[in-house]
Amino acid sequence: GQNIDQPTEMTATEGAIVQINCTYQTSGFNGLFWYQQHAGEAPTFLSYNVLDGLEEKGRFSSFLSRSKGYSYLLLKELQMKDSASYLCAVRDLAYGGATNKLIFGTGTLLAVQP
Amino acid sequence: GAVVSQHPSWVICKSGTSVKIECRSLDFQATTMFWYRQFPKQSLMLMATSNEGSKATYEQGVEKDKFLINHASLTLSTLTVTSAHPEDSSFYICSASNSGTYNEQFFGPGTRLTVL
Numbered sequence: 001g002q003n004i005d006q007p008t009e010m011t012a013t014e015g016a017i018v019q020i021n022c023t024y025q026t027s028g029f030n031g032l033f034w035y036q037q038h039a040g041e042a043p044t045f046l047s048y049n050v051l052d053g054l055e056e057k058g059r060f061s062s063f064l065s066r067s068k069g070y071s072y073l074l075l076k077e078l079q080m081k082d083s084a085s086y087l088c089a090v091r092d093l094a095y096g097g098a099t100n101k102l103i104f105g106t107g108t109l110l111a112v113q114p
Numbered sequence: 115g116a117v118v119s120q121h122p123s124w125v126i127c128k129s130g131t132s133v134k135i136e137c138r139s140l141d142f143q144a145t146t147m148f149w150y151r152q153f154p155k156q157s158l159m160l161m162a163t164s165n166e167g168s169k170a171t172y173e174q175g176v177e178k179d180k181f182l183i184n185h186a187s188l189t190l191s192t193l194t195v196t197s198a199h200p201e202d203s204s205f206y207i208c209s210a211s212n213s214g215t216y217n218e219q220f221f222g223p224g225t226r227l228t229v230l
């Protein structure tokens with residue numbers, strides 16, 4: 001089956017760097033997404049990795065290691081508005097990935113403190 | 115681009131009534147839309163995959179007769195919660211995917227359903 005694990009909660013300080021980890025187990029991996037979700041709002045797309053390595057996008061970077069079933073989202077120069085849930089989601093061809101179905105992790109609630 | 119809207123944004127209804135939620139892709143055609151349910155402090159749980167012009171594919175444990183899905187056009191999918199009960203109170207979110215760069219899903223703003 002499929003399994004995605006993330007820490008439930010994290011706390012960090014404004015201006016600092018935080019790394020949110022995600023581990024997954026799938027049969028037919030075909031890409032990993034990170035989404036940001038503020039309370040009561042819909043998720044918004046942050047990043048996508050399908051090959052090993054680091055993808056950088058401004059203050060946000062995402063890393064993938066397919067052999068380890070591991071990804072992380074790195075947030076730099078943290079701002080108060082970064083306080084949100086961060087969802088790791090995997091596309092698995094064995095789980096209807098051809099239709100772009102995603103399997104979501106439970107999400108990591110990040111609290112940025114002054 | 116890639117904007118998805120939902121209507122209504124929130125609804126309160128009495129137990130036993132039916133509620134219809136609309137999901138529209140505003141600037142692209144979506145052959146596939148997804149319906150999720152999210153309980154407080156929990157992640158997104160996929161309910162069903164909605165395919166234009168065909169029957170929806172429901173996830174295990176989701177009652178297809180209770181959660182009716184219609185995908186009548188390439189820009190509109192509807193979810194009807196029939197005979198709603200308090201335990202159906204939740205945040206319902208739809209998403210649509212296009213043939214964009216990553217085939218990522220774009221999410222609607224969600225509908226907060228409260229059943230009294």
